[in-house]
Amino acid sequence: MRSWPSPEIPVLPVQGPPVALHDTATGTLVTTRPEGAARMYVCGITPYDATHLGHAATYLGFDLLNRAWRNAGHEVRYVQNVTDVDDPLLERATKVKVDWVELAERETELFRQDMTALRVLAPDHYIGAVESIPLVVSLIERLQEVGAIYRVEDDLYMSVTADPAFGAESRLDRDTMLRLFPERGGDPDRPGKKDPLDCVVWRGERPGEPSWPSPFGPGRPGWHVECTAIALEYLGAAFDVQGGGSDLIFPHHEMCAGHAQVAEPGTAFAKVYAHAGMVGYDGEKMSKSRGNLVFVSALRNSDVDPMAIRLALLRHHYRADWEWTDAELWDAVDTIADWRRALALGAGAPAAPVVTEVLTALASDLDAPRAIAAVDAWVRATLGTDGLAENSDPDAAVTMLALLDAALGLSL
Template sequence: MRAWPAPELPDLDPSGPPVRLHDTASGGLVDVSPAEGPARLYVCGITPYDATHLGHAATYVGFDLLVRAWRNAGHEVSYVQNVTDVDDPLLERARKVGGDWRELAERETALYREDMEALRVLPPDHFVGAVESIPLVLDLVRELERTGSVYRVDDDLYFSVTADEAFGELSGWTREQMLAVFADRGGDPDRAGKKDPLDCVLWRAERPGEPAWDSPFGRGRPGWHVECTAIALEHLGPTFDVQGGGSDLVFPHHEMCASEAQVARGGARFARAYAHAGMVGYDGEKMSKSRGNLVFVSALRRSDVDPMAIRLALLRHHYRADWEWTDEELWDAVDTLATWRRALSLGAGASAGPVVDGVLAALADDLDAPSAVAAVQGWVDATLGTGGLADTSDPDAAGQVHRLLDAALGLSL
């Protein structure tokens, strides 16, 4: 599966500091600079049954900041993202609209690419669909079988979570907390024949009317979690730097991915750090299809909204925060960009050194985009002043700030 085109990015001098990130598993900030080689990131991608909404966009813009912060700190980056292009939500949507699930997945994935390109999100090095990863999944299931952690319920294969001594350490949740949400998040805790209610499907046997592929275990399709586990292990190795996604993936998805990998690879921790983006709400509730309160990036773009204004509105919230989208925030971002462009058009301006250092330091400190945006606004205010030019001591200030905005914040102005 192809990703979207990568924009050209300017180099920054000076380079940024080492990057620290909040790790869900430990509850604290950890240094995520790679010990050697490239920084390695896996971010769970979309299930393409509908268009990209602003909750998706906030997550992918957030982890785009991580890629940029690593690059600005002098690291190469190996970035992997999946597309769950076969799964229950996609099949259910296709049945409801009377269409082919493949066409639906292809159409919405194409729209996602367009949205990411418009928002100047850097593309992953490996953009991998679940369907194309089936051979990897089958290899991983074989590995897990050899550990004794796989069993059958009818013709389905399940992973036994008790095989991983570290199960639960990523989320820190109790069994009661896990069981309270498992059924609503793709699990089947009440299925008869399971060894543990929390065990998850690795390979789902063919059902009437559903897609299926041949395998040594019978015709069927992958479970949700094992897809990401197999893709990450293939492209990033047994232990990588950061696994990211929305906070609704902490359990069960990321917990299950980690356990499957750790059992298959002899206990090696799946990711050094687990980072999770907050949820975006609208009209008082979390943005979701079931609630009918989605705001789509493509719809805003079709209404001639500047994609950079959408991105700026997202950057004004910390990636880990839960917050609510409002139209007022978007229009304020439009006005703010107009002011920033006016300051940049002057060429000269307030000294660029402090804003460059401030932005890079803020982003290296758990991707603190709101502080970075505030630092840029400080430079704009100092350059424009209240009655025109206040400080034009740096003749190349606008050029430096323009490069900073592009390389660090993804704002091409």
């Protein structure tokens, strides 16, 4: 599947520190130590609707990680999927009377445009569920060989008990898992399952639904096994970071880890599991079912500067849950204008300490609010609010423009 064009990233005069992230599986801050290229998998969209600000906040959060690694001197190998066949997509296509393939292609293209406008670095491999079916079939066959797969009517399930480490990624107790599982696509009450938490890996053909041939009969992949197969193929086991929204901690990332760890015994799926917070609007998490979505494309089409959208999102720590307001956007528009005025002066307050502070902040669990505060302080000093230092830096604007772009993805 085609990705989107990545912007050029300036090379900074100094190297950033090692990057530490909060690891969901341990609840601690873990310093990433890539061996060779830093390897990251971030779960992508199910393209049945346009990119909303909750999506954008997640992908901007992991874009900061991509940039922080690069500024620390690492190459990055980044993989993202597109679940271009799944129940929500098929249901939406039926409801609006549009071919599901056409709907998936249209919304995926809109997502590409949104990511391009927000200057998110593109994945090296952007893989759709449909094109990954041979990888999924191969992975299911490996799981069958170790006795982890069983059949319920025309569907195949994986036994969660096959993974001795099941539950280690989410650290949830069984009662909580049983409560969340049906809310997030699971079917704990289906007769014939060995365990209510077992998840489908191959969904047998249903009337009116797309299907593909396989050794197990016609059907299509389950959601969790799709991401697992793609990650193992393009990154290998024990890659550096598995990322996504916090709503994916369970069951999605737990199940992905289980599939991989049964297929690759003794090897963790990922070294760190990092999760972005949820963005709300009108008092609830943004979601299609609640009808409270704010779309990136709608803001762009109303002539809002994409850099203001990006700044408004980056003012919140990537792990925080928070609520979007129009006031935040307009404040970001004003802030961008102030920053551009300061940069237009050429000379300014010394930039070197700001470079150090910004790179240090982002290396400490991607602390964008702290980094932005450092830039704000430089702008105030340069514009005179705090008094421009006597030893003004004649090259401050050049340095700051490169820093904003390389570290925060803001092209001003």
